[in-house]
Amino acid sequence: MKVAPIPLSQIHKTPINPRQVVDRERLEALTTSIRQMGVTQPLILWWNSAHGRYEVLDGSRRLEAARRAGLQEVPAIVYEVSEEEAMKIAFSIHLSQEDLTPEELLNYIDLMIQREVFKSVEEACRHFGISRAWYYELERAGRVREEGLSISAKSIVAASDLPEEDKGRVVELARENALSSREVRRLIELYGPLGPEEALARIIASRPRLIYSDPLTREEVYECRGNTGYRLRLAKGYAQLEAEGSGSLRIPRTDIAILVNLLRFAESGKGAKRPR
Amino acid sequence: MPRLRDKRLALRLVWRLGDLLADELSGVKGRDFVVGSAEYRALYRRLLPDTRARDLTSMALQYFCQQVVETPRWVLEVLDNKKPVLRLRIKQP
Numbered sequence: 001m002k003v004a005p006i007p008l009s010q011i012h013k014t015p016i017n018p019r020q021v022v023d024r025e026r027l028e029a030l031t032t033s034i035r036q037m038g039v040t041q042p043l044i045l046w047w048n049s050a051h052g053r054y055e056v057l058d059g060s061r062r063l064e065a066a067r068r069a070g071l072q073e074v075p076a077i078v079y080e081v082s083e084e085e086a087m088k089i090a091f092s093i094h095l096s097q098e099d100l101t102p103e104e105l106l107n108y109i110d111l112m113i114q115r116e117v118f119k120s121v122e123e124a125c126r127h128f129g130i131s132r133a134w135y136y137e138l139e140r141a142g143r144v145r146e147e148g149l150s151i152s153a154k155s156i157v158a159a160s161d162l163p164e165e166d167k168g169r170v171v172e173l174a175r176e177n178a179l180s181s182r183e184v185r186r187l188i189e190l191y192g193p194l195g196p197e198e199a200l201a202r203i204i205a206s207r208p209r210l211i212y213s214d215p216l217t218r219e220e221v222y223e224c225r226g227n228t229g230y231r232l233r234l235a236k237g238y239a240q241l242e243a244e245g246s247g248s249l250r251i252p253r254t255d256i257a258i259l260v261n262l263l264r265f266a267e268s269g270k271g272a273k274r275p276r
Numbered sequence: 277m278p279r280l281r282d283k284r285l286a287l288r289l290v291w292r293l294g295d296l297l298a299d300e301l302s303g304v305k306g307r308d309f310v311v312g313s314a315e316y317r318a319l320y321r322r323l324l325p326d327t328r329a330r331d332l333t334s335m336a337l338q339y340f341c342q343q344v345v346e347t348p349r350w351v352l353e354v355l356d357n358k359k360p361v362l363r364l365r366i367k368q369p
Contacts (some may be wrong), residue, residue: 014349019342021342022283023283060342111347111348
């Protein structure tokens with residue numbers, strides 16, 4: 001991969017940048033640094049053949065700062081790839097940048113799904129080597145919209161095979177009950193066979209409820225009365241699962257992801273995957 | 277004049293602006309709209325009166341926002357970040 005100097009006049013900002021807001025204070029600091037040292041880290045550019053121009057995949061702040069500092073050209077690495085590939089590159093670069101907000105990351109995953117770069121959240125997570133748990137954690141952190149429905153939940157509804165009036169009903173129910181995107185997906189699955197009220201009741205019933213919490217020991221007990229009734233005790237160092245009629249299981253808290261996966265399979269009614 | 281330091285809040289305000297505009301314009305024929313400063317002010321006066329939402333959103337547009345902001349539902353292009361003048365393209369009504 002070659003680093004080449006590219007004139008600033010040929011470089012444009014790209015609409016496929018995951019970053020939607022910039023921190024002005026950091027931009028000021030970067031401009032001062034570039035005035036003194038120049039651009040030390042090359043920009044990542046994409047040759048947009050449809051528009052015949054270079055677009056910045058990574059380094060839009062450096063570009064802005066270089067313009068402010070009065071530079072004529074900057075060092076850059078150029079990718080000549082399709083728009084889909086460019087989106088993947090942009091996301092994988094920005095994924096590791098700490099100042100990108102969860103909302104921006106989630107929004108970009110949704111945009112990639114909408115543009116059919118990926119078919120689903122799962123496929124996107126697999127591609128970038130991130131866990132689904134991370135994605136859903138991010139979704140919780142990033143649920144900022146006033147209507148209480150995340151963008152990814154909206155995308156799931158939009159991509160479903162339901163008739164338009166049913167989609168509207170699903171969105172309404174999801175907003176009223178603050179359903180997560182996983183719950184929205186489940187609601188869509190159950191909507192046809194059970195009808196809206198029954199499907200929603202089943203989803204609400206399958207939500208774990210906090211029934212006990214000790215602020216001193218930080219011990220918490222959750223109860224769930226869905227397809228699979230269980231009680232989960234999270235104590236210091238271990239997690240204990242008591243399933244109805246199946247005994248109990250105690251595991252180290254560090255292995256909780258395994259337990260979560262088992263519960264998810266149990267809840268979906270598909271049964272756990274056979275171990276390899 | 278309120279101060280705005282948090283870029284997450286700025287993002288939230290810009291998305292809310294996009295959602296408000298998309299809700300307002302989804303009943304109107306067409307997908308591409310240019311929203312001038314008068315319409316922008318009227319929108320906030322009508323939907324969020326007696327709040328500082330417009331001042332804060334103006335600041336978010338002026339100091340934080342990228343030129344193009346895109347969500348699965350709409351694309352908002354900031355043509356002039358000071359006045360402001362915006363172009364909204366609705367992808368999903």
